[in-house]
Amino acid sequence: MNEDKNPQVPNGQNDHLEDFDQRLQRARDLNAGLDQNSKATGADEGKGAAMRIGTELVVAIAVGGGIGFFIDSWLGTKPWFLIGFLFIGNAAGLWNVFRLTKGQSYKVGFDRDKQSEANKTK
Template identity: 55%
Template structure:
């Protein structure tokens, strides 16, 4: 880009910034501010997370059952564990929590705040 395409004044920049913030806060927008997830994308991800975690849990249970000859108890147990893991992932996804250590993160005080 050349210099001629840049806004000439602070007011031009402020109007473009305000317009971009309004577009970011559109009513159909889902997810964290600034994320590009649409409603359909979020629904597809939720469905995929739940199906995959239950499937993986079931496969682990089935393989352990086959190896230890305890059919069907470990399959049932790991299906429930997979379901619980999927629901936890969905909860964290929809409540905008990350996967850092500790379930709920405390809000940090600014470093320069007065005590």
């Protein structure tokens, strides 16, 4: 029952472990460099947010217009449903933009975590 916490490793295996440690350290160093290079700057985050906001608005209006167009074609009531659904699509797009800018589109509790992180850095 008298076991060593650091058992003796045969000579050939010790070289193999040292080689593994060196390769592991190189991989960690490389990974750390990639993480530093991949961090988005404030300008990149702003561009991403602007693209998402623009996309949300345009897609909502296009979907509303498409629904209105097809209902008008089906019922023969041109252009009333098209006009109505364009307004509905516009309202939905603006609502989505409002939610995005206020951070309400995140999962439950994410905004709270984001605020606590901001308070920790101050």
